Amino acid sequence: xxxxxxxxxxxxxxxxxxxxxxxxxxxxxxxxxxxxxxxxxxxxxxxxxxxxxxxxxxxxxxxxxxxxxxxxxxxxxxxxxxxxxxxxxxxxxxxxxxxxxxxxxxxxxxxxxxxxxxxxxxxxxxxxxxxxxxxxxxxxxxxxxxxxxxxxxxxxxxxxxxxxxxxxxxxxxxxxxxxxxxxxxxxxxxxxxxxxxxxxxxxxxxxxxxxxxxxxxxxxxxxxxxxxxxxxxxxxxxxxxxxxxxxxxxxxxxxxxxxxxxxxxxxxxxxxxxxxxxxxxxxxxxxxxxxxxxxxxxxxxxxxxxxxxxxxxxxxxxxxxxxxxxxxxxxxxxxxxxxxxxxxxxxxxxxxxxxxxxxxxxxxxxxxxxxxxxxxxxxxxxxxxxxxxxxxxxxxxxxxxxxxxxxxxxxxxxx
Amino acid sequence: xxxxxxxxxxxxxxxxxxxxxxxxxxxxxxxxxxxxxxxxxxxxxxxxxxxxxxxxxxxxxxxxxxxxxxxxxxxxxxxxxxxxxxxxxxxxxxxxxxxxxxxxxxxxxxxxxxxxxxxxxxxxxxxxxxxxxxxxxxxxxxxxxxxxxxxxxxxxxxxxxxxxxxxxxxxxxxxxxxxxxxxxxxxxxxxxxxxxxxxxxxxxxxxxxxxxxxxxxxxxxxxxxxxxxxxxxxxxxxxxxxxxxxxxxxxxxxxxxxxxxxxxxxxxxxxxxxxxxxxxxxxxxxxx
Numbered sequence: 181x182x183x184x185x186x187x188x189x190x191x192x193x194x195x196x197x198x199x200x201x202x203x204x205x206x207x208x209x210x211x212x213x214x215x216x217x218x219x220x221x222x223x224x225x226x227x228x229x230x231x232x233x234x235x236x237x238x239x240x241x242x243x244x245x246x247x248x249x250x251x252x253x254x255x256x257x258x259x260x261x262x263x264x265x266x267x268x269x270x271x272x273x274x275x276x277x278x279x280x281x282x283x284x285x286x287x288x289x290x291x292x293x294x295x296x297x298x299x300x301x302x303x304x305x306x307x308x309x310x311x312x313x314x315x316x317x318x319x320x321x322x323x324x325x326x327x328x329x330x331x332x333x334x335x336x337x338x339x340x341x342x343x344x345x346x347x348x349x350x351x352x353x354x355x356x357x358x359x360x361x362x363x364x365x366x367x368x369x370x371x372x373x374x375x376x377x378x379x380x381x382x383x384x385x386x387x388x389x390x391x392x393x394x395x396x397x398x399x400x401x402x403x404x405x406x407x408x409x410x411x412x413x414x415x416x417x418x419x420x421x422x423x424x425x426x427x428x429x430x431x432x433x434x435x436x437x438x439x440x441x442x443x444x445x446x447x448x449x450x451x452x453x454x455x456x457x458x459x460x461x462x463x464x465x466x467x468x469x470x471x472x473x474x475x476x477x478x479x480x481x482x483x484x485x486x487x488x489x490x491x492x493x494x495x496x497x498x499x500x501x502x503x504x505x506x507x508x509x510x511x512x513x514x515x516x517x518x519x520x521x522x523x524x525x526x527x528x529x530x531x532x533x534x535x536x537x538x539x540x541x542x543x544x545x546x547x548x549x550x551x552x553x554x555x556x557x558x559x560x561x562x563x564x565x566x567x568x569x570x571x572x573x574x575x576x577x578x579x580x581x582x583x584x585x586x587x588x589x590x591x592x593x594x595x
Numbered sequence: 596x597x598x599x600x601x602x603x604x605x606x607x608x609x610x611x612x613x614x615x616x617x618x619x620x621x622x623x624x625x626x627x628x629x630x631x632x633x634x635x636x637x638x639x640x641x642x643x644x645x646x647x648x649x650x651x652x653x654x655x656x657x658x659x660x661x662x663x664x665x666x667x668x669x670x671x672x673x674x675x676x677x678x679x680x681x682x683x684x685x686x687x688x689x690x691x692x693x694x695x696x697x698x699x700x701x702x703x704x705x706x707x708x709x710x711x712x713x714x715x716x717x718x719x720x721x722x723x724x725x726x727x728x729x730x731x732x733x734x735x736x737x738x739x740x741x742x743x744x745x746x747x748x749x750x751x752x753x754x755x756x757x758x759x760x761x762x763x764x765x766x767x768x769x770x771x772x773x774x775x776x777x778x779x780x781x782x783x784x785x786x787x788x789x790x791x792x793x794x795x796x797x798x799x800x801x802x803x804x805x806x807x808x809x810x811x812x813x814x815x816x817x818x819x820x821x822x823x824x825x826x827x828x829x830x831x832x833x834x835x836x837x838x839x840x841x842x843x844x845x846x847x848x849x850x851x852x853x854x855x856x857x858x859x860x861x862x863x864x865x866x867x868x869x870x871x872x873x874x875x876x877x878x879x880x881x882x883x
Binding site for chain 1: 730775
């Protein structure tokens with residue numbers, strides 16, 4: 181209430197400053213008469229004091245959900261529905277997306293990254309609830325590149341400080357095997373190829389466990405191992421009709437994609453099974469190979485714990501005994517020669533239980549690094565530096581060659 | 596290639612027990628023979644395990660040699676197995692594992708080799724990259740691809756990126772001294788090309804080392820017990836990424852037992868990080 185102001189209509193001193201939209205006015209609070217008005221337009225000098233603020237700098241961003249975020253949240257819900265996840269998963273994934281969107285790095289990211297972020301939130305939700313969802317599935321559904329996905333995923337985990345548990349192998353086996361179209365006869369699946377789901381599932385699980393125990397799973401993508409195990413399980417349930425079927429044909433009949441590493445996983449798994457078979461007396465005489473061992477997978481799996489322990493000795497113990505013997509005397513051989521028994525009579529000596537990468541010979545010999553006596557402050561001779569400088573003749577030649585090259589590219593094509 | 600087009604046909608239980616393992620690191624290693632006159636060492640601050648202290652190292656080596664034969668017969672039965680019932684129950688109170696405790700007398704005996712050093716230096720003057728590319732034999736310059744000259748020298752075998760602002764990055768050396776010598780040689784080359792190059796603010800930015808523990812490692816087990824530091828995604832990368840907090844080093848641990856350490860500014864950080872991780876890796880040596 182400014183001092184000395186009176187309403188011209190009613191004479192009251194109760195004048196208030198109020199604005200009508202952007203126009204400031206002095207109004208009498210008793211009768212409502214407008215005493216004075218501000219200027220509606222501003223002069224150029226006045227406008228110099230008003231600065232336009234970009235939307236990203238204003239607080240408007242925090243007050244409402246941006247269209248891009250709304251789109252992202254809708255995509256998250258759509259993805260959860262396509263994957264037929266339980267409804268609570270949807271809410272968690274949406275919460276993660278919103279949390280991620282608070283960070284400026286995500287808010288300002290490209291649309292491609294925001295699209296991939298949708299998949300990352302769903303993946304983290306599924307992993308935390310032990311729902312077996314592979315990154316490959318999400319990338320296929322989102323038409324995303326695995327490299328972009330992996331970068332965004334690692335960034336998101338770091339940003340939100342999350343503990344994401346590993347993919348649950350047993351659940352993945354169940355889900356993946358259930359997707360094989362082998363449990364009912366169809367035009368692409370002959371009658372002899374149809375298999376009972378439970379039998380195949382349980383045998384595949386046992387084979388995957390065996391692979392895990394013998395170092396075939398650590399560090400590798402899980403899906404090719406599961407494919408190879410499922411193939412062996414399926415073959416071994418009716419070997420007489422199915423031994424002739426190849427891995428590729430099996431995947432085609434089952435209507436799943438054949439992952440490229442599956443064939444080498446298959447060979448590794450067969451090698452393990454062969455080693456185990458050598459420990460069983462009645463199989464030793466049969467002289468099995470990679471095809472015939474499939475018929476006996478049932479027996480081998482039944483006794484797998486004992487057989488693995490018998491067939492493989494701990495890699496570490498073997499290495500330590502070798503070291504000790506080397507310490508005692510050079511050139512002493514471990515094993516049968518020290519016992520004085522001929523090699524043929526003894527049962528197969530246990531192989532080392534090591535991951536395949538440690539059993540293969542190294543691709544290149546790493547040279548032992550020579551001890552360097554460089555101090556960093558040595559004198560640098562002029563001749564050494566001059567070997568890196570061009571002579572004037574070389575410079576001229578180089579410039580001529582460059583000019584000729586440029587002239588060639590700038591000449592238009594002859595008509 | 597790696598596709599799982601199936602839709603899970605059944606509902607999962609919502610509560611998920613996530614790898615219920617106490618991250619208990621035994622404070623006193625049960626492998627310490629209590630009756631042999633070697634008192635169990637108290638937990639030491641790892642900064643005091645600085646490898647630069649020659650005397651301490653020699654002491655440790657002597658003790659280690661004495662203990663090595665004693666442990667050998669015991670390792671097969673008494674080693675603590677994560678997840679299996681240990682014969683010596685490890686303390687159930689989970690330690691805040693910022694600095695894994697290392698008993699001073701158990702040093703690994705393995706020294707990581709330095710593989711790469713990245714350093715920067717300021718030549719202190721603006722450079723004309725076209726002139727450098729024209730007059731130097733060992734330079735390549737493709738402004739459309741990258742805004743710097745790539746120069747290489749044979750001894751020490753290194754590569755340098757030289758920018759027009761006068762800043763230079765030197766990579767590929769196998770030791771700090773070699774990196775410094777290489778950077779000085781590049782500066783001398785630039786000087787001889789006619790620029791008033793100086794040698795200001797030489798700084799080592801990153802050091803990479805590698806070594807081999809020579810036994811296979813169960814990465815799945817390691818990520819369960821050291822969740823806060825580890826990231827293991829076999830679908831993306833075959834190794835486990837371990838981000839150690841003290842010292843601030845990133846380790847890539849592979850199933851074959853090879854370990855790559857990176858992110859160090861000084862050599863001692865790499866050695867310290869390896870001495871910290873070695874007892875942890877030894878714990879994952881045995882399967883059931």
